[in-house]
Amino acid sequence: MKAISIHQFGELDELVYGDQPKPQLNTGDVLIRTTAAGVNPIDWKTCSGGGASGFINEMPFIPGWEFSGVIEDAGDTQLSTGKPVFGMIRFPQPAGCYAEYIAAPADQIALLPDAIDLEIAGGLPTASLTAWQALFDKADLQSGQQVLVLGAAGGVGHLAVQIAKWAGAHVSGTASRRNHEFLAELGCDHIYDYHSENVTDYVSNVDVVIDCIGGETGIEALSCLKPDGVLVTLPSVTKEQVIHAGEAQRRRVEPILCVSSAEQLSKIAELVADDKLRLHMTETFPIARAAEALEQSRSGHVCGKLVLTFDH
Ligand SMILES: NC(=O)c1ccc[n+]([C@@H]2O[C@H](COP(=O)([O-])OP(=O)(O)OC[C@H]3O[C@@H](n4cnc5c(N)ncnc54)[C@H](OP(=O)(O)O)[C@@H]3O)[C@@H](O)[C@H]2O)c1
Structure with missing residues (x-):
């Protein structure tokens, strides 16, 4: 072959x-x-x-x-x-x-x-399972909560935005300006251009941050969390750095390692087939x-x- x-x-x-x-x-x-x-x-x-x-x-x-x-x-x-x-x-x-x-x-x-x-x-599979597991298994997302997605236009980010909206959350995201229309079409409520805007000036008191970027970007976003909120950080190379910063600021940080799940994939397939996720x-x-x-x-x-x- x-x-x-x-x-x-x-x-x-x-x-x-x-x-x-x-x-x-x-x-x-x-x-x-x-x-x-x-x-x-x-x-x-x-x-x-x-x-x-x-x-x-x-x-x-x-x-x-x-x-x-x-x-x-x-x-x-x-x-x-x-x-x-x-x-x-x-x-x-x-x-x-x-x-x-x-x-x-x-x-x-x-x-x-x-x-x-x-x-x-x-x-x-990988991006949708990661988004699903970050939002539900790590952050226990509930309808009506506030979510911030760092790197919202990427593979994981654009699916996390849609899954969080489907779950009834209010969603903010960061992306380059050229991707703002795309994210708005996906239902993202507020979009910030990370090149010219500091999301921490605009977003506060969120329940969940999905950090697809890591490092200093993830650390800065800790200040967007409400006291009992959670930041799920994806890139494994910077996870220790973000976890330590979270400990110092008494903010909860969860690293993640995406795992296979036939059951979750079937639910994701249902959402796609029903035009609720694309x-x-x-x-x-x-x-x-x-x-x-x-x-x-x-x-x-x-x-x-x-x-x-x-x-x-
Ligand atoms: N731990 C796990 O189980 C797991 C699972 C999946 C992925 N990951 C990791 O998670 C990260 C994201 O994965 P992915 O598949 O979503 O990556 P990706 O598709 O390559 O992400 C690309 C996106 O990142 C955006 N971006 C780059 N720098 C940014 C910044 N400073 N602020 C906001 N957005 C920025 C870009 O947006 P613009 O073009 O608009 O700038 C682009 O749309 C990767 O490091 C990946 O290895 C980990």
């Missing part, structure tokens, strides 16, 4: 498009014929020797943790061949989603309603051009998601 792989961590031009053996199924796995694989910052971070690279013990490494596709072989599971599915699998262990075929644990994937486009579904797919790349997509992700200014596509 064709896949993207690297033989050593380093520059993104180490990524090779070529032949790799089809994955073998273990107990509980299904074989997926991949339609699309979403691009996440963890992909380029890992290829560059950061991110989840500490969990990768064998080369070549095939990047990617999320996909959509069709079940080609249901193995020893109760699932059926031919069904469209999507999922985030095995994270942070290697999952090999930048490939034409993927061996996926059946309990980490969800069936896809017919109404959802398979390419769109390829970009959904993934903004900003650009698709054929899998052979994955390096370009990862470079674009590394720029830090993707609006919504980038998705890799497969032509079987």
Whole structure:
């Protein structure tokens, strides 16, 4: 099968498009014929020797943790061949989603309603699960609460805005000016341009901050919280820094590590099928051009998601 792989961590031009053996199924796995694989910052971070690279013990490494596709072989599971599915699998262990075929644990994937486009579904799992788990599992978001999303136009941010609105929250977000109309269309109530406005001058007493940026940006936003509010910080490289600042200011900070959940993915799929949540797919790349997509992700200014596509 064709896949993207690297033989050593380093520059993104180490990524090779070529032949790799089809994955073998273990107990509980299904074989997926991949339609699309979403691009996440963890992909380029890992290829560059950061991110989840500490969990990768064998080369070549095939990047990617999320996909959509069709079940080609249901193995020893109760699932059926031919069904469209999507999922985030095995994270942070290697999952090999930048490939034409993927061996996926059946309990980490969800069936896809017919109404959802398979390419769109390829970009959904990680960002939507992270947004869902940050808002509900970490922050216990309730209807009527105030939410601030730092980095609201990105993969996680634009879904967090919509999920928080669906849950009945009042939502503020930060983004570059060019993305304000996009965020307003998604229902974001107040939008601040982080280049020219300091969100801490405008937003206070919020119940929940979803911090997709981390570092000093996350630390400054602690002052936007009400005393019993919570800031969920996503980037793992700066989480200790933000946690320490939270302790010093007696503000609650929660780090997060997104986990697979077939159950949550099914709820997310229902929201998408009912037009209550939409993934903004900003650009698709054929899998052979994955390096370009990862470079674009590394720029830090993707609006919504980038998705890799497969032509079987
Ligand atoms: N812990 C976990 O389980 C977990 C899970 C998923 C993601 N993450 C991490 O969370 C972070 C966000 O992920 P993502 O997929 O949403 O990233 P992303 O899609 O690459 O985010 C890009 C967005 O960030 C915005 N941005 C950049 N600097 C900003 C700033 N200073 N203030 C406000 N917005 C800014 C950009 O908006 P403009 O173009 O408008 O500037 C762009 O839309 C990444 O570090 C990722 O690795 C962690």
